[in-house]
Amino acid sequence: MAKDLLKIGGVELNSRLLIGTGKFNNDALIPEVINSSQSQVITVAMRRVDFNTSQENIMKYIPKEMILLPNTSGARTAEEAVRIARLARAAGMGNWIKIEVISDQKYLLPDNYETIKATEILASEGFIVLPYMSPDLMVAKKLEEVGAAAVMPLGAPIGTNRGLKTKELIQILIEECEKPVIVDAGIGKPSQACEAMEMGAAAVLVNTAIATAGDPVAMGEAFKSAVEAGRTAYLSGVGGVAKQARASSPLTGFLSM
Amino acid sequence: MSFYDEYEKLKELPFDRYFQDYTEIDVRRVLQKQRMTPEDLLVLLSPAAENLLEDIAQKAHELTVQHFGRTILLFNPIYIADHCVNLCTYCSFSVTNQFQRSKLSMEQIEVEAKALADLGLKHILVLTGESKTHTPVSYIADSIKVLKKYFPSVAIEINPLETDEYKQLVEAGVDGLTVYQEVYNEEIYKSVHVKGPKRDYRFRMDTPERGCEAGIRQINVGALLGLDDWRKEAFFAAMHARYLQKKYLDAEISLSLPRIRPHLGDYEPKSIVEDRHLVQAITAFRLFLPRAGITLSTREPQELRDNLIYLGVTKMSAGASTEVGGYSQCDAGTAQFEISDERSLAEVQQMIRDKGYQPVLKDWELLV
Numbered sequence: 001m002a003k004d005l006l007k008i009g010g011v012e013l014n015s016r017l018l019i020g021t022g023k024f025n026n027d028a029l030i031p032e033v034i035n036s037s038q039s040q041v042i043t044v045a046m047r048r049v050d051f052n053t054s055q056e057n058i059m060k061y062i063p064k065e066m067i068l069l070p071n072t073s074g075a076r077t078a079e080e081a082v083r084i085a086r087l088a089r090a091a092g093m094g095n096w097i098k099i100e101v102i103s104d105q106k107y108l109l110p111d112n113y114e115t116i117k118a119t120e121i122l123a124s125e126g127f128i129v130l131p132y133m134s135p136d137l138m139v140a141k142k143l144e145e146v147g148a149a150a151v152m153p154l155g156a157p158i159g160t161n162r163g164l165k166t167k168e169l170i171q172i173l174i175e176e177c178e179k180p181v182i183v184d185a186g187i188g189k190p191s192q193a194c195e196a197m198e199m200g201a202a203a204v205l206v207n208t209a210i211a212t213a214g215d216p217v218a219m220g221e222a223f224k225s226a227v228e229a230g231r232t233a234y235l236s237g238v239g240g241v242a243k244q245a246r247a248s249s250p251l252t253g254f255l256s257m
Numbered sequence: 258m259s260f261y262d263e264y265e266k267l268k269e270l271p272f273d274r275y276f277q278d279y280t281e282i283d284v285r286r287v288l289q290k291q292r293m294t295p296e297d298l299l300v301l302l303s304p305a306a307e308n309l310l311e312d313i314a315q316k317a318h319e320l321t322v323q324h325f326g327r328t329i330l331l332f333n334p335i336y337i338a339d340h341c342v343n344l345c346t347y348c349s350f351s352v353t354n355q356f357q358r359s360k361l362s363m364e365q366i367e368v369e370a371k372a373l374a375d376l377g378l379k380h381i382l383v384l385t386g387e388s389k390t391h392t393p394v395s396y397i398a399d400s401i402k403v404l405k406k407y408f409p410s411v412a413i414e415i416n417p418l419e420t421d422e423y424k425q426l427v428e429a430g431v432d433g434l435t436v437y438q439e440v441y442n443e444e445i446y447k448s449v450h451v452k453g454p455k456r457d458y459r460f461r462m463d464t465p466e467r468g469c470e471a472g473i474r475q476i477n478v479g480a481l482l483g484l485d486d487w488r489k490e491a492f493f494a495a496m497h498a499r500y501l502q503k504k505y506l507d508a509e510i511s512l513s514l515p516r517i518r519p520h521l522g523d524y525e526p527k528s529i530v531e532d533r534h535l536v537q538a539i540t541a542f543r544l545f546l547p548r549a550g551i552t553l554s555t556r557e558p559q560e561l562r563d564n565l566i567y568l569g570v571t572k573m574s575a576g577a578s579t580e581v582g583g584y585s586q587c588d589a590g591t592a593q594f595e596i597s598d599e600r601s602l603a604e605v606q607q608m609i610r611d612k613g614y615q616p617v618l619k620d621w622e623l624l625v
Contacts, residue, residue: 025328053618106503
């Protein structure tokens with residue numbers, strides 16, 4: 001049986017758990033969380049990176065083998081996101097970029113229109129673009145059309161830990177999108193990550209739930225297991241849900257005999 | 258439409274009756290809710306809530322960790338001039354106080370900036386007194402350009418400006434604006450701001466909105482506690498923040514509630530705000546506005562600051578000097594007020610780490 005790898009932008013990944021670097025009480029925990037979660041992709045807010053001060057630079061905690069996913073957190077327009085992405089690449093952070101264009105500072109909901117514009121520009125410049133988005137089918141299709149390597153719908157607003165509040169819409173994206181659907185934001189518990197994977201999500205990105213846990217290292221491991229369990233369940237073919245009880249020995253089975 | 262119109266309606270509320278009538282049952286009901294109404298905020302600020310402060314604090318802590326993580330952003334004020342034309346009864350910079358006024362030259366600002374930047378700070382707040390003669394917008398803009406060479410984030414706490422003037426400062430590199438209403442009670446406002454342009458209550462109240470219109474990204478509002486009943490002042494400040502959050506979706510809104518500190522002059526606070534009241538106000542803010550920043554200055558004493566880290570605060574100044582040229586001693590100035598927490602930046606960083614939090618020096622950069 002072929003290995004179940006996640007392919008993004010031509011890169012094959014064993015892990016379907018992407019993690020973040022924000023909100024930790026100590027950045028020195030990041031290597032341990034990477035180890036316990038077995039994640040291979042880590043997102044970093046460019047606004048937090050300080051290339052001029054080595055002792056406070058978050059980058060020193062990220063092992064070289066990790067795929068860096070710099071994000072454009074802080075950008076409020078497509079133009080700003082594009083600038084941040086170019087800066088990240090110029091700074092040697094590779095060509096993966098997570099587009100975050102957020103102009104609403106109260107709920108931190110993404111601006112889908114600006115996100116499409118930024119994705120189009122950056123994909124044409126050779127970036128592997130992973131756009132964070134509100135789950136909307138037509139937006140997801142448009143993002144794919146303009147060159148996104150994956151789409152990243154939110155399960156609930158960033159940092160809320162409320163789980164898959166947009167489940168029905170994400171399910172539609174999973175069914176209709178050609179590119180991987182990575183659930184980003186809102187996942188607060190391993191069981192919710194598992195549920196997203198059971199639904200057929202290609203991967204999940206989890207930051208707050210790990211970084212703010214009592215023991216972030218152990219929580220990283222819990223998410224790893226949950227994502228693997230959910231993926232295995234999805235591949236195994238999750239049984240359908242019926243509204244009424246269905247006997248395992250049908251009463252009308254004799255009719256087909 | 259501005260917050261002033263909302264204030265006009267809010268000020269008619271029967272605060273005293275509300276605060277007297279709320280019971281612990283009301284507080285417990287509010288604690289069960291996910292989204293708070295203005296009336297819920299009043300319940301949280303009421304005397305009845307004082308008996309449930311620990312429950313409120315627990316919820317405030319959870320919400321803060323959820324939205325901001327265990328991190329505290331550090332910044333420092335930098336005073337570049339103390340010339341002032343206002344007569345404010347509670348401030349050392351008041352025009353009637355006799356002391357040698359200072360204004361840093363661009364060369365001195367550079368020296369001061371280097372002294373601060375050497376400590377590792379990346380976020381600063383530029384302060385002046387109010388004097389358009391001594392510190393015109395052009396002087397502030399030139400200062401910002403010098404400071405931007407050293408700091409990714411430069412905020413201002415200066416006299417209120419017109420929208421076009423703020424736009425000039427945004428172009429020079431400003432990304433944050435702090436403007437306290439000082440006191441929301443309009444009558445008290447007039448009585449403590451005796452002379453000078455600051456007497457214009459409405460112009461000051463509309464300042465954050467002009468800042469938002471000019472494209473300043475981070476807006477910090479608040480009240481100087483001690484000038485009127487703290488429960489009402491905290492309510493108006495939070496309502497002001499909520500108004501700005503709703504109207505200007507792209508602005509990041511923060512709140513602070515500084516308390517009056519000793520200063521030159523003989524003003525005595527009308528309302529004594531005890532530590533537990535400050536805690537009540539801060540935790541009520543957090544429940545009412547889960548995504549808003551809460552800033553704490555070095556006006557507050559060391560022990561209180563250390564404990565407030567758990568209760569909703571997201572930004573702190575550290576190792577602050579409130580006098581012109583205070584970091585490099587390039588010019589001997591007079592402090593605007595006495596600071597309480599005199600620890601160095603390194604000591605505050607260590608304290609934050611000891612509390613199980615991360616001191617964040619850089620969390621913003623305007624990429625232009």
